[in-house]
Amino acid sequence: MEPFVKLTGIVAPLEALNVDTDQIIPKQFLKRIERTGYGDVLFYDWRYLDDGKTPNPAFEMNAPRYKGASILLTKNNFGCGSSREHAPWALHDYGFRCLIAPSFADIFYNNCFNNGMLPIVLSEAVIETLFGEVRARQGYALTVDLPSQTITKPDGGVIPFDIQSFLKERLLNGWDQIGLTLRFEKDIAAYEARRGIA
Amino acid sequence: MAKNIYEKIWEAHVVCAPEGQDTVLYIDRHYVHEVTSPQAFEGLRLAGRNVRRPELTFATMDHNIPTTDRSLPIRDPLSRKQVETLKANCEEFGIVCFDMYDPRNGIVHVVGPELGLTQPGMTVVCGDSHTSTHGALGALAHGIGTSEVEHVLATQTLLQKKSNTMEVRVNGALPHGITPKDVILAVIGKIGTAGGTGYVIEYTGDVIRSMSMEGRMTVCNMSIEAGARAGLISPDEITFAYLKGRPYLPKDKSWDELVASWREWASDPGCAYDAVVALDASEIEPQVSWGTSPGMVTGVRGRVPYLAEIADANARLAAEKALKYMGLEEGTPITEIRINKMFLGSCTNGRLEDLRAAAKVIKGYKVHPSIEQALVVPGSNQVKRQAEAEGLDVIFKEAGFEWREAGCSMCLAMNDDRLNPGDRCASTSNRNFEGRQGKGGRTHLVSPAMAVAAAIMGHFVDIRDWQYK
Numbered sequence: 001m002e003p004f005v006k007l008t009g010i011v012a013p014l015e016a017l018n019v020d021t022d023q024i025i026p027k028q029f030l031k032r033i034e035r036t037g038y039g040d041v042l043f044y045d046w047r048y049l050d051d052g053k054t055p056n057p058a059f060e061m062n063a064p065r066y067k068g069a070s071i072l073l074t075k076n077n078f079g080c081g082s083s084r085e086h087a088p089w090a091l092h093d094y095g096f097r098c099l100i101a102p103s104f105a106d107i108f109y110n111n112c113f114n115n116g117m118l119p120i121v122l123s124e125a126v127i128e129t130l131f132g133e134v135r136a137r138q139g140y141a142l143t144v145d146l147p148s149q150t151i152t153k154p155d156g157g158v159i160p161f162d163i164q165s166f167l168k169e170r171l172l173n174g175w176d177q178i179g180l181t182l183r184f185e186k187d188i189a190a191y192e193a194r195r196g197i198a
Numbered sequence: 199m200a201k202n203i204y205e206k207i208w209e210a211h212v213v214c215a216p217e218g219q220d221t222v223l224y225i226d227r228h229y230v231h232e233v234t235s236p237q238a239f240e241g242l243r244l245a246g247r248n249v250r251r252p253e254l255t256f257a258t259m260d261h262n263i264p265t266t267d268r269s270l271p272i273r274d275p276l277s278r279k280q281v282e283t284l285k286a287n288c289e290e291f292g293i294v295c296f297d298m299y300d301p302r303n304g305i306v307h308v309v310g311p312e313l314g315l316t317q318p319g320m321t322v323v324c325g326d327s328h329t330s331t332h333g334a335l336g337a338l339a340h341g342i343g344t345s346e347v348e349h350v351l352a353t354q355t356l357l358q359k360k361s362n363t364m365e366v367r368v369n370g371a372l373p374h375g376i377t378p379k380d381v382i383l384a385v386i387g388k389i390g391t392a393g394g395t396g397y398v399i400e401y402t403g404d405v406i407r408s409m410s411m412e413g414r415m416t417v418c419n420m421s422i423e424a425g426a427r428a429g430l431i432s433p434d435e436i437t438f439a440y441l442k443g444r445p446y447l448p449k450d451k452s453w454d455e456l457v458a459s460w461r462e463w464a465s466d467p468g469c470a471y472d473a474v475v476a477l478d479a480s481e482i483e484p485q486v487s488w489g490t491s492p493g494m495v496t497g498v499r500g501r502v503p504y505l506a507e508i509a510d511a512n513a514r515l516a517a518e519k520a521l522k523y524m525g526l527e528e529g530t531p532i533t534e535i536r537i538n539k540m541f542l543g544s545c546t547n548g549r550l551e552d553l554r555a556a557a558k559v560i561k562g563y564k565v566h567p568s569i570e571q572a573l574v575v576p577g578s579n580q581v582k583r584q585a586e587a588e589g590l591d592v593i594f595k596e597a598g599f600e601w602r603e604a605g606c607s608m609c610l611a612m613n614d615d616r617l618n619p620g621d622r623c624a625s626t627s628n629r630n631f632e633g634r635q636g637k638g639g640r641t642h643l644v645s646p647a648m649a650v651a652a653a654i655m656g657h658f659v660d661i662r663d664w665q666y667k
Contacts, residue, residue, distance in 0.1 A: 017516040018391055018491045022631040027612045031262065031276035033236035033283050035344075045633050075512060077392040080425065081631060082610075083327040083341035084234060106395055106427045107327060107341050114345035164359070166219045177345065178247070181353045184222050187214040188250075188355060191224055197251070 002116045003174035007097050008143040009070030011134045012061045014043075019074060020081035021108065025090045038086055039093030065138045071098045073130055078119075079108025088115045098144050100151075102127050113167050114177060118146065120161045146172055200466035203432050204363050204398045207338040207463065211321050213355055220357040226320040227337075228350050229306045230257040230293065232284040233612070234325030238348035239287040249291040250354045256315055257288050257295040260305045261612045265575050265602035268298060277613065291351070304578020304604045307331035307545035311415065312580055314444025318433035318460035323350055328545050328628065330421040333430030334414035335437055336463050338398070340427040362472035364397040364426070368405035370479035375662035377555070378413035379547060379626070379645035381405065381477075382420040383485035383495050389475055391493040394426030397473065400465060401431050405479045411440035412551040419546045420628050423492040432464035484661050486532045487630045487643040489520035494630070495643065498660045502530040523632050524640050525620070533658050535642065539623040540565075540572040540653035541635070542599075542646055544609035547626035548577025552646040553585045557593045559647050559654070562667030565598035566656035572599045573615060575607040599653070611636045624652040 016023075029041045044052070046059050055062045061069070072091065078101040079087060088111045091099070097117055102124045104112075112119045122130075133153070134140045143152040146168060151159040169175070181188075192198070201209075213222040235257070242248070249255065262277035264270075272278040281298065288295035296303040302313060307328050310316045318336035323329060325347040332339035346356060366385055386393075399421050406414065414431050421429025431437075438457050441447065447456065483497030494517065496503075502521065505528055508514040521528065526535070542548075542556055553576065565572050574594050576582035582604050585591055591601045608615040609627035611634070617623055619638025626649050627634075630641040644652070647661045 015515070016519070017512050018493075020491075020629070020631045022610075022629070022634050026633055026637070027610050030233050030612065031274070031280050033240070033280060035237045035240075045637060077395070077425065080391060081327065081422075081629060083325060083343055085237075085325075085343035085345060088343075103392055103395060105392070105425060107343060107422075111343035111345065114343060169218075177357060178245070178349050178352045180219070181222055181349065181355055181357060184214050184216065185353075187222065188224070188353060191213040192354075195224075197254075 001174045001176060004097060004116050004118050004146055004171040006143070006145045007070060008141055009097070010066060010068055010139065010141050011071045011073050012066040012069035013131055013134050014061060014072060014074040015131065017075045018077045018080055021079060021084050021087040022081055024079070024087040025084065030084060030086050035089055036093060038090035039095070042090040042094045068095065070095050071100065071142055071144065072096050073127070073134060074099065074101045075127070076102045078104050080105035083107045085111045085114070088112050088117055092117055100127065100130070113170060116171065116174060118144065118171060120144070120151070122159065122161060126159060200469040202363055202465040202469040202471060203336060203400060203430060203463055204338060204361070207319055207321065208360060210319065220359050222355045223321060223358045224355055225323055225350050226254065227310070227315060227322045228255040229310055229322070229324035229329070230255055230347065231261060231306050231324070231326060232259045232280045233261045234344050235287065235347055236280065236283045237344050238325070238351060239291065241348040242351060247352045249293065249351045252292040254354060255293045255351065256310070257284060257293050258303055258306050258309050259284055259298050261606045261610065263298045263605045264613055265605050265607050265615055268603055273614070301579050304580065305545045305548060305606055307419065308548060308577035308581065311335060312444070312578060314441055314446040317441065317447070318437060319463040323356065327422045328419050330427065330429050331415050331419040331545055333418040333421065333428055334411060335441070336430060336433035336460065338428055338430060341422065361398045362396055364394060364399045364473040364475065365471040366399050366401050367403040367474065367476045368401065368479055369403045369476060370405060371408070372405055372479050373482070375484060375647070376479070376482050377645040377647060378409055378416040380482055380485045381479070382417045383487065383492065383643060384477060384482045386420065386424045386492050387485070387495045388477065389424055391423060391491050392425040394421060394424040397426050399424070399426045399429040400471070401429060406431055407434065410551060411436060412549045415549065416546055420492065423628055433460050434464065484645065484648050486648065486658055488524065488526060488532065489517060490523055490630055490632050491516070491520070492628070492630060492643060494520055496532065498532050498648070498658060500532055502526050502528060504528045533660065535622070536568065536657045537622045537624045537642070537652050538568060538570045539617060539621050540569060540649055541575070541608040541623055541625040541627060542573065542649050543575030543577065543607055544627040545577060546628040547646050548575060548581065550581050550584050552626065553581070553590050556646040556650040557590045558666065559661070559664060560597040560599070560650050561593055563597055563654045565653050568656040569653050572653045573602060573608060574599045575602045576604045578604050608635050610634060624649040624658065
């Protein structure tokens with residue numbers, strides 16, 4: 001997994017509550033057996049008109065000013081619903097590396113860390129301010145620094161954020177979860193022996 | 199000290215808790231289906247890893263499979279490939295797979311309990327958010343992503359942080375016409391779709407204690423719709439009676455020994471929770487969702503909200519967007535909402551008891567002429583056989599409902615069963631998200647009895663007034 005240390009990137013706004021994983025990637029795209037190639041169908045039903053090809057001009061993120069965005073700014077309970085990891089795969093494939101919202105759904109939040117993406121929780125008030133600033137200035141970019149747990153705004157303002165230390169370590173080092181756990185193979189074997197799992 | 203069931207199961211499954219990292223938690227039962235597993239098996243192959251305990255993992259195909267004639271090949275080449283890939287992966291790694299021709303096949307969350315694969319005190323995971331269903335048996339069960347599926351296959355463990363616990367207590371007795379589906383929709387309506395985030399819910403109270411296992415599964419199933427990854431119920435005599443005689447119970451213990459060991463998992467009297475929510479069953483009405491999130495729900499005697507009533511600006515925006523998608527006017531009484539499709543099935547409401555309740559309602563009636571499709575999809579092959587043995591299929595067919603093969607079907611519309619743009623469906627499934635049952639389709643979540651009653655009348659009706667024939 002690629003590590004996440006520091007990122008400076010354009011911010012794209014997605015103004016919706018409870019964005020579920022069916023919206024992030026609809027089910028017809030879950031039939032593939034690969035991990036990659038989902039970026040083009042991210043937010044498919046919102047992003048394209050009914051022909052499935054023409055970008056929907058009403059979908060804010062389609063505006064040229066947000067092209068190349070790597071930070072997604074959104075609202076409460078992002079990623080709710082299905083456990084499909086295709087959702088973080090699609091966000092990652094599109095180019096997002098960092099997501100900022102007042103809250104995330106549990107399973108989705110975990111899935112992000114297994115794909116080298118950083119979900120950041122900030123207060124609703126701070127998020128509202130960021131929405132205003134992003135829209136007010138074309139090319140609005142933030143710098144996210146994981147070691148210092150800070151976000152730096154274009155005006156130099158700094159927003160601190162919290163993250164569990166273990167999740168932070170995993171992202172900083174790009175650790176493979178399975179590799180981490182296999183260091184405790186002896187403990188797993190001992191546990192199984194204790195339970196009589198042979 | 200008195201402990202709740204979550205604390206007991208957690209403590210019994212800690213492999214190790216290394217300094218500075220998440221706990222390594224042992225997984226007793228792992229279910230796999232065709233949609234969220236291919237990349238996990240591929241990951242194992244690429245890393246040269248094996249499945250640590252293939253005998254603890256069971257696979258079924260459910261999301262993609264047709265509910266029509268199974269003797270024909272799956273038409274969609276991508277669906278067919280995914281189903282074939284699961285079969286090949288299970289053969290390669292030595293995992294039992296209930297393929298679509300197997301009499302044990304069905305929706306993973308229906309099959310696991312009915313085969314006795316899920317038992318009290320187990321840790322259960324699956325790459326599927328409705329794994330919370332298995333909590334009804336007193337197991338700690340939740341959905342995981344595909345990377346975690348691979349992790350469980352390789353290590354039979356998960357890296358986990360201990361959750362907070364929430365007691366959802368439903369007091370009183372269920373009034374006539376009120377079902378477990380109405381209970382859980384009312385819970386979600388009360389605490390919100392993110393109300394359970396970060397928590398494991400334990401459902402308690404008189405209503406839960408007197409509820410059947412199938413009803414408990416309906417309740418636990420939708421815990422994820424309240425944001426809680428897991429929802430569970432302490433095992434009791436109803437749990438044990440349900441499990442008795444199921445094929446995959448341990449063979450090395452007597453029945454009495456099993457029951458005694460299962461009983462230990464139940465929450466101790468006086469145990470504590472991090473949060474408590476209480477509901478009075480007598481206040482629960484038959485529920486109907488009006489929006490595009492399961493929390494957008496009200497009683498059948500209610501109406502679609504007026505936007506001006508919603509104080510929070512974000513919630514108002516969400517409701518406005520939902521009403522536009524749903525094609526509903528503010529203030530519309532629920533009983534004036536007309537439907538043209540109906541779906542009875544899913545891991546939420548595709549069990550025998552659900553089919554029985556629905557059959558009782560429709561007996562002697564015909565589907566309303568305005569209904570273009572009314573699908574009945576059993577949750578598993580076993581449910582289908584049992585229903586047919588009781589003659590329920592005949593009742594459905596005589597009333598004008600389609601009787602299909604088992605599977606996930608129109609709950610998420612990955613196979614050919616789906617809504618067309620603008621269709622309005624009374625559905626017993628779990629999610630009313632935009633496009634969930636087909637692009638442009640409009641879903642109203644209801645109980646089985648409410649769904650079929652709407653199919654008979656052409657619009658939602660209060661099931662408490664139903665004239666049973």
